[in-house]
Amino acid sequence: MNEHSGKVAVITGGARGFGRGFAEALAARGARVVLADLDGEEAARAAAAIGDLAEALALDVADEPAVAAAMADVARRHGGIDILINNAGIHSAAAAQPIGVLGLERSRQMFEVNVWGVIQCTLAAAPFMAGREGAAIVNISSMASYPCTTAYGVTKLAVRGVTTAFAHELGPQGIRVNAIAPGLIMTDTIRAELPEAVVAAVSAQQIVKREGATSDIVEAMLYLVSPGSGFVTGECLRVSGGVTLQA
Numbered sequence: 001m002n003e004h005s006g007k008v009a010v011i012t013g014g015a016r017g018f019g020r021g022f023a024e025a026l027a028a029r030g031a032r033v034v035l036a037d038l039d040g041e042e043a044a045r046a047a048a049a050i051g052d053l054a055e056a057l058a059l060d061v062a063d064e065p066a067v068a069a070a071m072a073d074v075a076r077r078h079g080g081i082d083i084l085i086n087n088a089g090i091h092s093a094a095a096a097q098p099i100g101v102l103g104l105e106r107s108r109q110m111f112e113v114n115v116w117g118v119i120q121c122t123l124a125a126a127p128f129m130a131g132r133e134g135a136a137i138v139n140i141s142s143m144a145s146y147p148c149t150t151a152y153g154v155t156k157l158a159v160r161g162v163t164t165a166f167a168h169e170l171g172p173q174g175i176r177v178n179a180i181a182p183g184l185i186m187t188d189t190i191r192a193e194l195p196e197a198v199v200a201a202v203s204a205q206q207i208v209k210r211e212g213a214t215s216d217i218v219e220a221m222l223y224l225v226s227p228g229s230g231f232v233t234g235e236c237l238r239v240s241g242g243v244t245l246q247a
């Protein structure tokens with residue numbers, strides 16, 4: 001269980017949901033984990049629950065100077081960065097609407113977090129990851145990027161594009177970049193916000209007839225940051241119970 005011992009992982013949106021699950025799993029395998037979240041207080045609570053290997057960082061991934069300063073500070077204090085999980089995202093039920101319905105301002109705000117946030121964190125962390133053994137970035141896209149019928153879906157399609165672009169751009173520095181496209185996973189946010197009818201409709205399309213769990217996404221992340229995926233870069237792993245494969 002110590003396969004990530006001595007490694008430093010930055011997890012955006014680490015306070016709750018997938019992000020907290022990622023932090024718990026990496027810390028349990030020996031990594032130092034930095035839970036970077038807009039909600040600094042919840043991140044601090046999560047870090048305290050995880051233990052000595054965890055620390056909280058209040059950070060808005062859309063704030064470019066703050067992101068640059070935060071990555072430099074983490075690297076200075078811990079000697080570098082090995083793993084970056086670009087997980088922070090706006091994904092409320094309200095965001096899952098056509099662009100014209102959501103409106104330009106809210107669509108732009110979602111792009112700032114879901115897309116520019118990924119780009120900014122990647123560019124700010126990459127110099128501190130370059131040349132480190134096993135350096136890996138995992139971006140969290142979504143199955144909503146496949147039908148891509150909403151503003152949210154477009155941001156997550158962009159995350160897949162950014163993943164391919166950075167796999168090429170950072171490959172020469174020894175950094176692998178992959179994405180995960182989760183299907184419907186019942187985190188607290190989803191449980192609180194998504195109407196039951198939508199949950200039922202998505203579940204009906206799944207081949208695997210059970211609820212998706214945070215642990216399903218955590219397992220995919222662990223694969224993509226492990227030496228076992230050392231020949232994999234620029235990919236997007238769909239973890240959805242097979243929703244797009246249904247006839």
Ligand SMILES: NC(=O)c1ccc[n+]([C@@H]2O[C@H](COP(=O)([O-])OP(=O)(O)OC[C@H]3O[C@@H](n4cnc5c(N)ncnc54)[C@H](O)[C@@H]3O)[C@@H](O)[C@H]2O)c1
Nearest residue numbers: 013017018037038060061088089091142182184185187189
């Ligand atoms: N849960 C699902 O079914 C599902 C499916 C597909 C994709 N996703 C994606 O997975 C990611 C995590 O989902 P979740 O369900 O765990 O979400 P969540 O809402 O439980 O947690 C998201 C975290 O991101 C933080 N955050 C939001 N904006 C931020 C910002 N600007 N800077 C820093 N932190 C910020 C929030 O404070 C929160 O702690 C998101 O990118 C989401 O779009 C989720």
